[in-house]
Amino acid sequence: MLTTPQSSRPSRWQSNTAIPTRDTSRVPGAFALKEVRVPMKITTLFVASLLAASVSGCKLVKTSNGEAGVAADPxxxxxxxxxxxxxxxxxxxxxxxxxxxxxxxxxxxxxxxxxxxxxxxxxxxxxxxxxxxxxxxxxxxxxxxxxxxxxxxxxxxxxxxxxxxxxxxxxxxxxxxxxxxxxxxxxxxxxxxxxxxxxxxxxxxxxxxxxxxxxxxxxxxxxxxxxxxxxxxxxxxxxxxxxxx
Incomplete structure (x- = not known):
């Protein structure tokens, strides 16, 4: 019977992401980056949260032409x-x-x-x-x-x-x-x-x-x-x- 090999490509819900994990084969207490599969939705939310944090100190205001811009430092x-x-x-x-x-x-x-x-x-x-x-x-x-x-x-x-x-x-x-x-x-x-x-x-x-x-x-x-x-x-x-x- 012929079987179709499954693709190794991750689904849209998965992302190969390197995260720090404890590596007991090396120096005690050391960490090593290991590739694990993380749901893509979680990865996307994490990136979005970083972007939001990076602009949290800015205030968006409307400029004279009606477009959004960053308010000047008072x-x-x-x-x-x-x-x-x-x-x-x-x-x-x-x-x-x-x-x-x-x-x-x-x-x-x-x-x-x-x-x-x-x-x-x-x-x-x-x-x-x-x-x-x-x-x-x-x-x-x-x-x-x-x-x-x-x-x-x-x-x-x-x-x-x-x-x-x-x-x-x-x-x-x-x-x-x-x-x-x-x-x-x-x-x-x-x-x-x-x-x-x-x-x-x-x-x-x-x-x-x-x-x-x-x-x-x-x-x-x-x-x-x-x-x-x-x-x-x-x-x-x-x-x-x-x-x-």
Whole structure:
């Protein structure tokens, strides 16, 4: 009797899929990929779930032509619409000369804060100040990702403050100093923290490039700083650093 050989091709409900299984013939605890037949419906659902997860962080919206598109990052939009148009002008207008501020802080940090700054987080929080000044860069560390420049304001050859150059920077002084960004308008503390980091990143992109040597040069700067104790050296987040004429 003649018999028709069955095809080795898997049916539409099956898929030859490699999955990790414990391989006791090798090192104990090791895994090896072995080919097993898995229902195709399960494989399809698994792939679909991966695709869904990959776009779960995106929001689809209708564009001007009626087609679906991915919504823009709201934090990025806030930064793009306010950094140059509002934040930099506000800091420049309100900025106190750093030498003047340090003299005031030596007298009383709280009085200096009441005169020139804003406090975020109640009595236990530091004072945020918009600052500006002219100084000589006496030391520069570009080797670190948290690059900085040490500046001398009074000409005694000692560092009076530090300018952050990035790309890694600390603090949220840019967000908190100008009074432009109200926490209540953001979804939660996580989104508010994202804004602080995004503003810092934008500021870093405006600063002199890593291959621009600053040591020994006279510079003018505008930025923001948070001061918590009268004895600490200011760690400034600048929005501009320019060579002095």
């Amino acid at each position: 934090i990025a939009e806030v930064v793009e619409t306010t950094f140059d148009a509002k934040l930099v002008p506000a800091l420049t207008e309100k900025a106190v000369d750093l030498a003047t501020l340090q003299n005031a802080i030596n007298g009383s940090l709280d009085k200096a804060g009441e005169s020139y700054g804003v406090r975020v987080g109640g009595a236990g929080g530091g004072w945020n100040f918009p600052v500006k000044g002219s100084a000589t860069v006496i030391e520069e560390n570009r080797a670190s990702k948290a690059a900085v420049a040490e500046i001398d304001i009074d000409g005694d050859g000692k560092a009076d403050a530090t300018l952050q150059l990035g790309p890694v920077v600390k603090g949220s002084a840019l967000r908190d100093t100008a009074g432009l960004y109200d926490f209540s308008t953001f979804r939660d503390q996580i989104e508010y923290a994202k804004l602080g980091r995004a503003l810092n990143d934008k500021a870093v992109s405006k600063l002199p490039a890593a291959d621009t040597a600053l040591k020994g040069k006279k510079v003018n700067f505008v930025g923001a700083v948070v001061i918590r104790t009268a004895s600490e050296k200011p760690l400034i987040m600048p929005v501009s650093i320019e060579a002095a004429p």
